[in-house]
Amino acid sequence: xxVYAIGDVQGCYDELIKMLDRIQFDPADDQIWLAGDLVNRGxxxxxxxxxxxxxxxxxxxxxxxxxxxxxxxxxxxxxxxHHLDTIEQILSAPDRDxxxxxxxxxxxxxxxxxxxxxxxxxxxPAEWSVKxxxxxAAEVETVLKSDNWRDFFxxxxxxxxxxxxxxxxxxxxxxxxxxxxxxxxxxHEDGRIALKFKGAPEDKPLHQRPWFEMxxxxxxxxxxxxxxWSTLGVGRxxxxxxxDSGAVWGETxxxxxxxxxxxxxxxxxxxxxxxxxxxxxxxxKRRRWL
Numbered sequence: 580x581x582v583y584a585i586g587d588v589q590g591c592y593d594e595l596i597k598m599l600d601r602i603q604f605d606p607a608d609d610q611i612w613l614a615g616d617l618v619n620r621g622x623x624x625x626x627x628x629x630x631x632x633x634x635x636x637x638x639x640x641x642x643x644x645x646x647x648x649x650x651x652x653x654x655x656x657x658x659x660x661h662h663l664d665t666i667e668q669i670l671s672a673p674d675r676d677x678x679x680x681x682x683x684x685x686x687x688x689x690x691x692x693x694x695x696x697x698x699x700x701x702x703x704p705a706e707w708s709v710k711x712x713x714x715x716a717a718e719v720e721t722v723l724k725s726d727n728w729r730d731f732f733x734x735x736x737x738x739x740x741x742x743x744x745x746x747x748x749x750x751x752x753x754x755x756x757x758x759x760x761x762x763x764x765x766x767h768e769d770g771r772i773a774l775k776f777k778g779a780p781e782d783k784p785l786h787q788r789p790w791f792e793m794x795x796x797x798x799x800x801x802x803x804x805x806x807x808w809s810t811l812g813v814g815r816x817x818x819x820x821x822x823d824s825g826a827v828w829g830e831t832x833x834x835x836x837x838x839x840x841x842x843x844x845x846x847x848x849x850x851x852x853x854x855x856x857x858x859x860x861x862x863x864k865r866r867r868w869l
Contacts, residue, residue, distance in 0.1 A: 590621025615643025615700025
């Protein structure tokens with residue numbers, strides 16, 4: 580069985596299909612991991628969700644910030660709509676309830692002990708091990724799967740608290756967990772999470788580090804795939820594998836085969852003409868095929 584982890588699709592259904600053809604994906608034998616942000620800003624978000632849902636156990640997907648944004652809109656929290664959103668196609672689809680229901684069942688963090696790999700959309704604070712990450716993710720997942728799931732989105736948005744402590748309770752605790760798994764790129768050197776800056780590491784503010792470069796990180800020896808960070812550069816950074824290569828911006832969609840070494844990297848070019856955004860300049864884009 581081959582296992583391929585794929586970066587942020589964001590509604591780029593045609594590129595996802597090209598990727599599945601490129602890797603000769605066989606749902607009877609293989610598995611794909613989607614590293615969050617399945618939807619939004621691309622042209623065919625509903626088609627991406629339908630495909631992932633249809634694939635069943637052959638597809639593992641974690642929730643990203645754009646996926647949660649879709650759920651927030653489905654829950655009636657509309658004050659955070661963005662002019663670049665393309666989620667209306669899902670909200671008005673005849674199978675809306677089935678797609679939203681399926682999305683609410685997906686995890687925030689995933690670990691496969693058989694191949695000893697984990698997946699998250701954004702990042703993990705230094706204080707959490709894989710076991711701790713699974714436990715913290717389960718707290719939010721339980722709420723999302725419950726009949727009261729809409730209540731969560733009334734409290735999800737916000738950048739605080741910035742520091743983990745086991746004593747956090749209620750919505751503050753769930754917000755911190757969610758921000759780490761779906762929004763984190765940098766941490767302050769004193770351990771606080773930093774959520775405002777989104778750029779490349781060479782442009783980062785003083786006294787901030789990428790989350791995976793934090794000292795004493797409990798997952799330093801664990802292999803983790805993640806997306807969310809197109810300005811970082813695709814490739815391997817120690818034991819973490821960065822996969823967001825900006826498909827929705829007309830760049831590429833990236834996959835890496837993770838069930839065997841040496842790791843095999845695959846890219847497909849995005850069809851910029853079919854996407855709603857101009858292609859980004861690539862002068863600062865780096866790819867680390869390590």
